[in-house]
Amino acid sequence: MNLKKMVAYKVAEEIKDGQVVGLGTGSTARYFIERVGMRIQKEELDILAVPTSYQSLFLARDWEIPITSITQHDIDVAVDGADEVDKDLNLLKGGGAAHTKEKIIDYSASEFIVIIDDSKLTDKLERPVPVEVIPTSSRLVCEELNSMGAKVKIRMSDAKDGPLITDNGNFIIDADFGSIDDPSKLEYEINNIPGVLENGIFSRGVDRVIVGTKDGIMEL
Numbered sequence: 001m002n003l004k005k006m007v008a009y010k011v012a013e014e015i016k017d018g019q020v021v022g023l024g025t026g027s028t029a030r031y032f033i034e035r036v037g038m039r040i041q042k043e044e045l046d047i048l049a050v051p052t053s054y055q056s057l058f059l060a061r062d063w064e065i066p067i068t069s070i071t072q073h074d075i076d077v078a079v080d081g082a083d084e085v086d087k088d089l090n091l092l093k094g095g096g097a098a099h100t101k102e103k104i105i106d107y108s109a110s111e112f113i114v115i116i117d118d119s120k121l122t123d124k125l126e127r128p129v130p131v132e133v134i135p136t137s138s139r140l141v142c143e144e145l146n147s148m149g150a151k152v153k154i155r156m157s158d159a160k161d162g163p164l165i166t167d168n169g170n171f172i173i174d175a176d177f178g179s180i181d182d183p184s185k186l187e188y189e190i191n192n193i194p195g196v197l198e199n200g201i202f203s204r205g206v207d208r209v210i211v212g213t214k215d216g217i218m219e220l
């Protein structure tokens with residue numbers, strides 16, 4: 001059973017005519033966008049969408065989903081995936097390097113819904129934290145993250161020689177702090193390093209986390 005698809009399709013059924021919808025990024029959000037696109041074509045669902053990345057923009061275009069931006073519209077609901085969700089519903093995102101725009105769009109929405117399969121649930125966040133940095137600051141940011149106790153790596157591209165370049169033209173440093181005791185403090189401290197644009201810890205809260213499990217869908 002494809003749990004990501006199951007949960008994404010279920011939440012796509014909740015979208016209503018007239019809504020402005022934030023489209024997340026990643027393999028789970030991809031299914032959500034696909035199902036919204038099908039509903040637009042079959043049921044004439046009437047929405048506007050705000051993509052969080054070029055990936056979701058291109059998908060929305062493929063499905064002929066009408067696009068707007070946060071400079072033009074308030075967002076009613078944003079639906080996005082996550083790489084980890086801890087027991088207090090802090091998130092780790094940015095596995096696809098899209099967390100900066102996701103954070104802006106997801107948190108600006110009246111309702112922020114996270115869709116995951118149950119492999120993403122964890123007691124504490126423990127994956128490396130993706131940190132988007134202005135390229136010229138990358139050596140200094142690596143040193144600062146090191147001094148905060150992280151093992152760091154600049155994320156490399158699979159399809160070009162050298163570093164991955166984000167949708168915003170920046171580098172990603174993956175900073176491994178091990179298990180994170182205080183996500184909110186760490187989110188703030190990383191963002192306080194000069195040259196850091198945004199990191200992948202989302203500790204401001206989320207309205208709903210909907211989880212696909214082999215026994216069905218559960219909501220946290």
Ligand SMILES: O=C[C@H](O)[C@H](O)[C@H](O)COP(=O)(O)O
Pocket residue numbers: 024025026027028029080081082083092093094095096097098099102
């Ligand atoms: O940068 C990417 C995003 O934060 C994704 O939402 C996150 O990586 C989850 O992706 P997936 O649904 O593919 O596991």
